[in-house]
Amino acid sequence: MDVQHLSAPSRATSGVPRPVARSGVVHANTRHTKCYTVVGNHLAQHRELTLVAIGLAVHIQSLPAGARIGIKCLTARFPESEARIAAALRELEAAGYLERTRERLPSGRIVTHTVSYNQPPQAVRRPEPVRLPAPEPAPAPAPAPTPDKPPPPPLPQPLSPDPDRHRVAADLLAGLRCHDPRLLLAERDVRRLAPGVATWLERGAAPDSVRRALTANLPEAPRHPAALLAHRLTALLPPPLPPTRTVVRPHPFQTCDRCERAFRAPEPGRCRDCGPAGRDAVGRGDSGREVPAVQAQFMLDPASGQNCQPLKKTHRRVR
Structure with missing residues (x-):
């Protein structure tokens, strides 16, 4: 009894056989004593994070404090591109596993501080926005009255009936x-x-x-x-014709029958200075001298028997 048999099992086996899984994964676990990281199933089995984000979160939680986890450092470590790693970091930040803050140093340099949570803090539940009742739709404007179609213009009428x-x-x-x-x-x-x-x-x-x-x-x-x-x-009514202008033409030039001077007149004859054509035949003697011979005939007044008013003037020709 005091002799230790190293080949003996550590504990007695149960008489009931363990069921063997017919399909699915079979875990062959070994207890870690060093260089291990404890990861919660809430991260390992997260339903909203992508596989890249879950793996990146496990990698960040396994790093010692002060390790660099910038995008360029992670790109140099893993084959994923900068765009995929940046997207995974944003997923972890949105899920509460990462918190990144930026600080400007006195020298003007901007430094990013990153905090990794193996258990995300309880997110502060934001109050639901107060839902305002939907405004009542404005009443539809009354349809504008359709203007009456203007009557057609009247037909033109002539000024004078014909x-x-x-x-x-x-x-x-x-x-x-x-x-x-x-x-x-x-x-x-x-x-x-x-x-x-x-x-x-x-x-x-x-x-x-x-x-x-x-x-x-x-x-x-x-x-x-x-x-x-x-x-x-x-x-298409045409405008009325403009009134015709009466053109007053001057009299044509005539030549005086006596002095042969040019003057305007409707008919041939003498000019104004020479007078009418029959002027020499009346009141001129044989010598061409004009002799006025005027006899006044008076009307006899029956009351007084005197002449009171001349009747007319007569000319006689002196030979």
């Missing part, structure tokens, strides 16, 4: 269907549109010009030919 011009206008409208079958007008439409055409004729437009203005560039299938013609008669 039966002949009105008849020409009516014949022009009635004959439009001969130039274009789409302009077949009813008799009442011809009577209604005739004053507008008469106004065009009154303003000097020729019938052919009016016809071209009414039939040019028609739509393919006009729905209301009379309304189309009324619009054109109103919108």
Whole structure:
């Protein structure tokens, strides 16, 4: 009994056989006595961290205090890129396993202090924001009243009625269907549109010009030919002709029959200085000397028997 048998088992085996796992992982654990790190399952089995973040957290927790864990140092240690390592550090910081603060030294250099937590502190639960009731939707503005369509402008009317011009206008409208079958007008439409055409004729437009203005560039299938013609008669109305100026021409030049001086007069004759052509025949003698011979005839006053008023003056020619 006092002899130690090293080959003997340390404890007696149970009579009940241990079940053997048919699938899945089988742990062959060995108790560590040095160079080990205790990691909680909350990190090793974290459901939101990526595999790179979990492995990086285990690596950081295994390092001694004061070790450098900058991105460039970790990139030099592991094959992952700087972008993946930086993303893993942000994941650990968001989950509470890392806390990084920056401090500016008196020299102006910025130093980053990193604290690693093997057990994340309880995150302070932020109060839920007060949900304000949704504002009631503003009432829809009342639809703006649709403005009434202004009535079409009235047809132009001639200044002075002229039966002949009105008849020409009516014949022009009635004959439009001969130039274009789409302009077949009813008799009442011809009577209604005739004053507008008469106004065009009154303003000097020729019938052919009016016809071209009414039939040019028609739509393919006009729905209301009379309304189309009324619009054109109103919108394309030509302005009235300007009043004709009366040009006053000066009298032509004439040559005086006596002194042969040039002067303006409507008919040939003598100039103003020479007087009319029959002046020498009255009041001149054979010698060319004018002899006034005036006899005054008086009216006799029946009461006094005296002459009271001259009647007329007569000239006699002295031979």
